[in-house]
Amino acid sequence: MSPKPMVRPGGRSARVQESVHATVRALVGEVGRDALTVPMVAARAGVTPSTIYRRWGDLQELLSDVAVERLRPEADPADLGSLRADLDAWAEQFVDEMASPPGRAYIRDALLGDPDGTNAGRCSAYAAEQIDVVLARAVQRGEPVPETELLIDRVVAPIMYRILFRPGRLDAAYARELVTNAVCAQQAEAGAHPTRAAAPRRSKKKPDN
Amino acid sequence: MSPKPMVRPGGRSARVQESVHATVRALVGEVGRDALTVPMVAARAGVTPSTIYRRWGDLQELLSDVAVERLRPEADPADLGSLRADLDAWAEQFVDEMASPPGRAYIRDALLGDPDGTNAGRCSAYAAEQIDVVLARAVQRGEPVPETELLIDRVVAPIMYRILFRPGRLDAAYARELVTNAVCAQQAEAGAHPTRAAAPRRSKKKPDN
DNA sequence: TCCTAGAAGCAACAAAATCGCATTAAGGTG
DNA sequence: CACCTTAATGCGATTTTGTTGCTTCTAGGA
Incomplete structure (x- = not known):
């Protein structure tokens, strides 16, 4: 059977996820982790803040995702x-x-x-x-x-x-x-x-x- | 020359600290940790939010302080x-x-x-x-x-x-x-x-x- | 091609955090 | 004990962040 459409691993969602992750990595290097804010990441990633809030909940969960990627x-x-x-x-x-x-x-x-x-x-x-x-x-x-x-x-x-x-x-x-x-x-x-x-x-x- | 009036461990500051800590412990039991907010703690403790923000920075540091006390x-x-x-x-x-x-x-x-x-x-x-x-x-x-x-x-x-x-x-x-x-x-x-x-x-x- | 539903955009709104300034009160000094 | 200094708090205005209802878009399947 073909993959279930439970989540959407490809297409726009994937692009958004990658863009946000990349933006976080870049901004952490530029302004530091403490100065990071969700609106800042959203603006740089070309996304609305509500998208980040809905997908990740808050800044900590987003940072957690990015950190696990880096720890792999x-x-x-x-x-x-x-x-x-x-x-x-x-x-x-x-x-x-x-x-x-x-x-x-x-x-x-x-x-x-x-x-x-x-x-x-x-x-x-x-x-x-x-x-x-x-x-x-x-x-x-x-x-x-x-x-x-x-x-x-x-x-x-x-x-x-x-x-x-x-x-x-x-x-x-x-x-x-x-x-x-x-x-x-x-x-x-x-x-x-x-x-x-x-x-x-x-x-x-x-x-x- | 007064060598040690660096911090004020007693008096009102101590009362505020104890009141805030007690309020956090009480509210964690009542509404749960996730529902806690700084303004909520401040109101219950009879303190203004800015006092908490200035002394602890944010809710996480306050919770960290309280948690260490409980871990002792x-x-x-x-x-x-x-x-x-x-x-x-x-x-x-x-x-x-x-x-x-x-x-x-x-x-x-x-x-x-x-x-x-x-x-x-x-x-x-x-x-x-x-x-x-x-x-x-x-x-x-x-x-x-x-x-x-x-x-x-x-x-x-x-x-x-x-x-x-x-x-x-x-x-x-x-x-x-x-x-x-x-x-x-x-x-x-x-x-x-x-x-x-x-x-x-x-x-x-x-x-x- | 069309359909469907999950995901993103948008905007108004609610809540939070920040900041300047006035006020209080600890703790030391004479 | 009266007085002074200053950290700490209170208060309110302002900024920033977080939430929500709704619309629009689009990936994936029929």
């Missing part, structure tokens, strides 16, 4: 030959992107204008997909791999917690440390019983500033 | 006789409070109107203080204790990540599992290099509750 990864993680190397590289890049001032702003925006948690769930899915790609490659190589959930709990969650709640305590070395702990936990788990109990070998906690 | 723990965690029991109980209560619909709403509000991250940092500090109380008691008992940072990374961060990004995948069993993994990690670390073992005064017995 553009490419698969690099293949460096081993699980450990891939995870290290991915975690470092993740921290670089997410902990940067614009990254933090996007994360905040994505969470804020998101009453039902849809956009937040999408962000989390992006990270999970990237991790799954790395893990699938490791499986191909015959390496033992941890579960995606473990990596989300041990690597992604601490990074995001710091970004949201403790600005400043975050760098590449910390990201590598998290990966080390997670991988060690997985190895211990493989060697021991198949529960999720974990016993990392090393854990040097050196809180910086 | 009222009492120290219960003393159940052992580190493991205390952590289990605390983590379960933490999940109960934070993952409940009102808890999620407060967390969102606290993060929402918080441009400089002050309120977010305060939330994180609350959890750290509670954990520190539990750890200090364990040290008194002579138990080996993990570092606060480890517990934040392994227990608090995954819980908050799920609350914010993956609504629904959260319960008491998961909280206990996180505590188990964190405590096991700490024990493995202590076995590897015994660094910070507090001088055990006397090993108290471990009552069941």
